[in-house]
Every structure is written in structure tokens, then in C-alpha cells.
Amino acid sequence: MSRPTIGGVLETAVYVDDMEKAHAFYSEILGLKRMVEGDRLYAYDCGPAQTLLVFHRGYCGEDVVTSGGNVPGHDTSGHGHFAFRISRDQLQPWRDFLAERGIAIISEVRWSAGGTSLYFNDPDGNVLELAAAPLWPNFLS
Structure with missing residues (x-):
């Protein structure tokens, strides 16, 4: 049997x-549209077929039984990380916008492949990244 294919990352949390x-x-800062609002999670549209799940820490450790089936519990401690893809011409506008909003860029990395990443924190200390290609071999533009 051959290996089934993966179509990409659907959600990150x-x-x-x-x-x-x-x-x-x-x-307000990142401009994401909330698609789902609940006690345990908010879901945001962050691009075609891509969803950011914002979970309420401590409220998701137990399984949740739904009419469609059981959703296994999950949780984490510490600071998470994820990156949004941006185009190279949006680096300076994002630098300016974050500064205008009082959000410090905690690091800027120029990758050997030629891309650039801006790192900053959300209000809970999670590390967010705005990344302009190329960074990875599969992220060239």
C-alpha cells in the first residue's frame, strides 16, 4: 500500500x-476574522483553508463529547509559536504598523536562504512570526 498524501496544515493552535x-x-492588530466563538476556543480565518485556533488554557484538557464524536483533550504550558506568511514588500509596513501599535519586534532574522522573519509576542507571550520567503525549500515566494 502506498502512503496517502497530506494536503497541508489546516489548523494551528x-x-x-x-x-x-x-x-x-x-x-484588531493582525486583522483576522473570527469564525467561531466559544468558551474553550476561538477560530480565526488566516488564509485560504487555514485556521488559527485560540484555545483557553486550562479549558481543553478533558475530552469533549459532541454529537459527531469525541474530541480528545489537549493542552500545553509555556509559550507557543507559529508563523504567518507575508510578502517581502510587506516587511516594512508590518514593522511600522507594529511600532505604531506599541508592539515590540523582539527579533528580526535574515535567513541564509534570503528570507526575513519578524518575531513579536501576543498578549500571553506566545511567539508570533511574520515570515517573508525564502525560508524553507518549500516556501520560495
Whole structure:
């Protein structure tokens, strides 16, 4: 039997302590549209067929039984990380926008492949990255 294919990453998740503070950040600062709002999670549209799940830390460790089946519990401690893809011409506008909003860029990395990443924190200390290609062999533009 041959290996089935993977179509990409559908969701990525981050865990936060204050859901409303997180919503203000992800909607007002990053401009993401919230698609789902609940006690345990918010789901945001962050590109075609891509979803950012913002989970309320400590509220997701137990399994959740739904009419469609059992969703296994999950949780994390510490700071998470994920990256958003941006085009090279958006690096300076993002630098300026984050500075205008009082959000410090904690690191800027120029990768040997030629890409650039801007790192900053969300209100819960999660490390977010805005990445302009090329970084990885599969992320050239």
C-alpha cells in the first residue's frame, strides 16, 4: 500500500489565558476574522483553508463529547509559536504598523536562504512570526 498524501496544515493552535485580550490582539492588530466563538476556543480565518485556533488554557484538557464524536483533550504550558506568511514588500509596513501599535519586534532574522522573519509576542507571550520567503525549500515566494 502506498502512503496517502497530506494536503497541508489546516489548523494551528495557540493557548491563552485571557480570551478577550487575545481576540482584541488577533482581530484588531493582525486583522483576522473570527469564525467561531466559544468558551474553550476561538477560530480565526488566516488564509485560504487555514485556521488559527485560540484555545483557553486550562479549558481543553478533558475530552469533549459532541454529537459527531469525541474530541480528545489537549493542552500545553509555556509559550507557543507559529508563523504567518507575508510578502517581502510587506516587511516594512508590518514593522511600522507594529511600532505604531506599541508592539515590540523582539527579533528580526535574515535567513541564509534570503528570507526575513519578524518575531513579536501576543498578549500571553506566545511567539508570533511574520515570515517573508525564502525560508524553507518549500516556501520560495
